[in-house]
Amino acid sequence: MQQIKDIVDTLRNEGFRITPQRIAIIKYVIDTQSHPSAEAIHKIIQKKYPMVSLATVYKTLDLLRKMSMIQELGFADGSARYEANVGKHINIVCVRCGRIEDVDEHSLSGLESKVAEKSKYEIFSRRFELYGHCNECKRKKETQARR
Amino acid sequence: MQQIKDIVDTLRNEGFRITPQRIAIIKYVIDTQSHPSAEAIHKIIQKKYPMVSLATVYKTLDLLRKMSMIQELGFADGSARYEANVGKHINIVCVRCGRIEDVDEHSLSGLESKVAEKSKYEIFSRRFELYGHCNECKRKKETQARR
DNA sequence: TTATATGCAAACTTTTTGCACATGC
DNA sequence: GCATGTGCAAAAAGTTTGCATATAA
Numbered sequence: 001m002q003q004i005k006d007i008v009d010t011l012r013n014e015g016f017r018i019t020p021q022r023i024a025i026i027k028y029v030i031d032t033q034s035h036p037s038a039e040a041i042h043k044i045i046q047k048k049y050p051m052v053s054l055a056t057v058y059k060t061l062d063l064l065r066k067m068s069m070i071q072e073l074g075f076a077d078g079s080a081r082y083e084a085n086v087g088k089h090i091n092i093v094c095v096r097c098g099r100i101e102d103v104d105e106h107s108l109s110g111l112e113s114k115v116a117e118k119s120k121y122e123i124f125s126r127r128f129e130l131y132g133h134c135n136e137c138k139r140k141k142e143t144q145a146r147r
Numbered sequence: 148m149q150q151i152k153d154i155v156d157t158l159r160n161e162g163f164r165i166t167p168q169r170i171a172i173i174k175y176v177i178d179t180q181s182h183p184s185a186e187a188i189h190k191i192i193q194k195k196y197p198m199v200s201l202a203t204v205y206k207t208l209d210l211l212r213k214m215s216m217i218q219e220l221g222f223a224d225g226s227a228r229y230e231a232n233v234g235k236h237i238n239i240v241c242v243r244c245g246r247i248e249d250v251d252e253h254s255l256s257g258l259e260s261k262v263a264e265k266s267k268y269e270i271f272s273r274r275f276e277l278y279g280h281c282n283e284c285k286r287k288k289e290t291q292a293r294r
Numbered sequence: 295t296t297a298t299a300t301g302c303a304a305a306c307t308t309t310t311t312g313c314a315c316a317t318g319c
Numbered sequence: 320g321c322a323t324g325t326g327c328a329a330a331a332a333g334t335t336t337g338c339a340t341a342t343a344a
Binding site for chain 2: 078116123129
């Protein structure tokens, strides 16, 4: 689990400035479990800090991604969602309500090295997702798929 | 491995019409290993059939996706790429050159049922990706990441 | 002090949509 | 013949960019 302090220190060491905007964004992304979109992050942060612009949210998320501190999950509807959990895990995505949850799965380590050997790729990161219906949505009848 | 004939038959049985545009798109997507974008599909198909519009490519891909005949892989740069291999496999994505290759991995079955049980989700489909550098790009020095 | 970061608005990219015309069955 | 599909162009949605202003160090 990443700490806000570690991220801030790393940014500072790399010569990046620590602004209130960046702190607010980092704090929210690190703490949430909700895999938010850039717009969702912006809306929530604006409640406390109305001066934060959407462009700054995008720029900060881009910075954090380039520093490998967060992972960006692009979807085919053109949106992207972000998570601070960059460790080995599987995302389960409910295609009805859009919810995303993490499931730890350490057997992924063996899988990765096996695939790296077979393919001759050098692996840096991963995106493992299973799509289905969450427990709540399983019960609901009108299965209007989001994507 | 899916056959063009099967897909065409299924579409016909479901009441969809078989047009030259749809046949061309289905044929190309089924045969290629290249995980193309909608625009790439459009460009290639236009060489043979100049009358096919990009909108039709999108509409057909959407239809095929809804029929679970292809999988759509969205990326955070807003683009999507398509593959006809909907079976259990891992995509390895070269973040330098954008190449995507498939690696079969049947141990994914056990993984999926384990996660389904743990999470109470009902799983329909999957997207397992490993990001790194392909064998060629490993050797090249200027590692300009695409995303 | 000064290079970096922010905010705004405009630009860009990709995908979707509305509608008149064409066509598969 | 008629409901479905196509092509075009315009709209939408999400993200990026340019530039003047603000600010962290």
